[in-house]
Structure formats: C-alpha cells, structure tokens
Amino acid sequence: MERLKQASHLLASHTAGFVIIAAIIAFFVPQMFGWVKGFSQIIILSVIMFSMGLTLTLDDFKVLAARPFDIFIGAAAQYLIMPFSAYFLAKGLGLSNEIAVGLILVGCCPGGVSSNIMSFLCRGDVPFSVGMTTASTLLAPIMTPAMVLLLAGERIEVPAAGMFLTIIETVIVPVLLGFWLNYRYGATHTMENVREIMPSVAVIGLALIVGGVIALLGGNFFNAGVIIFLAVLAHNGVGYVLGYTVGRITGMSTPKRRTLSIEVGMQNAGLATGLAVAHFAAYPHAALACAVSCVWHSISGTLLAGWFVRRDEKHEEEAAVSVG
Numbered sequence: 001m002e003r004l005k006q007a008s009h010l011l012a013s014h015t016a017g018f019v020i021i022a023a024i025i026a027f028f029v030p031q032m033f034g035w036v037k038g039f040s041q042i043i044i045l046s047v048i049m050f051s052m053g054l055t056l057t058l059d060d061f062k063v064l065a066a067r068p069f070d071i072f073i074g075a076a077a078q079y080l081i082m083p084f085s086a087y088f089l090a091k092g093l094g095l096s097n098e099i100a101v102g103l104i105l106v107g108c109c110p111g112g113v114s115s116n117i118m119s120f121l122c123r124g125d126v127p128f129s130v131g132m133t134t135a136s137t138l139l140a141p142i143m144t145p146a147m148v149l150l151l152a153g154e155r156i157e158v159p160a161a162g163m164f165l166t167i168i169e170t171v172i173v174p175v176l177l178g179f180w181l182n183y184r185y186g187a188t189h190t191m192e193n194v195r196e197i198m199p200s201v202a203v204i205g206l207a208l209i210v211g212g213v214i215a216l217l218g219g220n221f222f223n224a225g226v227i228i229f230l231a232v233l234a235h236n237g238v239g240y241v242l243g244y245t246v247g248r249i250t251g252m253s254t255p256k257r258r259t260l261s262i263e264v265g266m267q268n269a270g271l272a273t274g275l276a277v278a279h280f281a282a283y284p285h286a287a288l289a290c291a292v293s294c295v296w297h298s299i300s301g302t303l304l305a306g307w308f309v310r311r312d313e314k315h316e317e318e319a320a321v322s323v324g
Helices: 002-013 015-028 039-053 058-066 068-092 097-107 114-121 126-152 160-185 189-222 225-249 254-265 269-279 284-323
Strands: none
Touching: 002 189, 015 189, 015 284, 039 126, 039 160, 039 189, 039 269, 058 068, 058 126, 068 097, 068 126, 068 225, 068 254, 097 126, 097 225, 097 269, 097 284, 114 126, 114 254, 114 284, 126 160, 126 254, 160 189, 160 269, 189 269, 189 284, 225 254, 225 284, 254 284, 269 284
C-alpha cells in the first residue's frame, strides 16, 4: 500500500510528463490505445470524476455558502473569460470549424481537478480553489452545452441535449457518488488509503483519453498540430492573465488572485476530449485540440505555480537583505 501511495504521488506530481509519454506511445503503437473510444472512454472519464468526488467533503460545499461573493466572481470568470476568449481567438486566428469547436469546447468546460493541486503549490487559496472547481462542475450540465451552442452553433450543429445527458452521466453522478462514499466512510482507514491512491487513477485515466485520441488520428496528428498548439497556448495564457486581472479588479488578496488565475486558465480538458469524441466525431481535429489542451494545461499550470513561488522567495530574500 505504501508503494502504491508513493507511486500515486509521483504520477500526480508529473502528470504532464506521464500524459506526454502516453501520447508518444499511442502515436507509434496505436493498437495499445485503440480500445479507448466510445463507451470505454466514457467509463474512464467517469472514473476520473469519481476520483474528484472522493476528495470532496461537507466543508468544501460549505465554502459555497460561506463565500458567495468569491464563488460568484470565480464562476462568472470561468464561464465568461474562457468561452469568449476561445471564440474570439478562433475568429482572429482564422481557425477551421473543427479546431474552433475544440477550442470553444475546452473553454466552456469547468475547471480542471489538477488546478486544486496547483493552487496549493503556488500558495494560493486552496478552499477557494476547491469551491470554484465544485461550483463550475455542478454548473457544467447547463453552462457547457449552452455556451457551446451559443458560440459554436453558427459553425456546426451542436447536440446540446446530448451533451447535457453526457455530463450528467459522466460528471455529476460519479462526483456525487464519490462524495457520498467519502461522507459515509471517509473516516475509515480503507477510505483514507483509497483517497491517496485515486490521484494516480485520475492521471492514468487522463493519459488513456489523450492516447485514445492520438491513436484515432494516427498520421493525421501533425496535419494541424502547429496551429492547434498556438491556439491552445494563447487560450490558456489569456485565461491566466485575465483570471488574475479579475481578482485584482475585485480587490481579492494575492492568494485569491493566484487561485482565480489558475482556476480560470486550467480547464477540465479531459471532459472536453470526451465530449468531442462522443458528440463531434465527424470533426477529429476538435478532439485533438482538446487532447493538446489536456497536456499543455498540466505543463503550464506547473510552470505558473513554480513562477509564483520563485517570485515569493525572491521578495523574501530582498526583504531579508533590506532588514539586515
């Protein structure tokens, strides 16, 4: 069990690297990931969200009621900044319908689970981070299909009702089930062990989803690779900058600004990938844009958290020198 816990911590700490390795293997040995499609992919996504539910406690839901202003600002920023920035970037970069839909889909999804870890690493406001992720996830069945329909409906037909049902089945039900199990059995030693192992399960699930998309595309992976990466890079960066800016404008503390920046910039691209494959199968580059976001958001979130910490350390050193 201790080895499993150590392995889980290692995977959670190196999510981006593990996902990249899986993507490379999927490109050269696609048959290893060819089974990750359709129903199996939905199951994997459900397991990822179940792992999130297992980390939730009553205190996390109490944050929603205890800090309504913070959560409202966070949710509003989440579902306005990322969807509309994706829309305008798609227009400005002249993206094809396929890539644009993928980018918009990423923008319209809730915050990513790993954003909570990044908020902790950068000395942010972790309860605020968990509250934002919880709120945006619970809003996802309504907000994600509605925003995709609004912003991508002019390009392609958007199955909003189908997306609603998929999010209920793969997100809300697993999250609530995980929460109930944690609430009911959270104090037991067995559940404590399960909670420590689940991060690795989520990372493996994310890697499988990305690998499945790469295996599906095969040789077409590089056809639009450069423009997709540039679009994802710009979209993610805009989220970080505008998220932090909103925190500053609304008078939030530095830890809250950092959390808002990371929560807005890091999306649940795994969910976006699942939705793209399930509902936009005719547009493979849409799923590719989501898969690239899976990888890049993990990398950039780690880099940003590290930069915040280094900035603190530099200020602390300067303060120590001035006092000395």
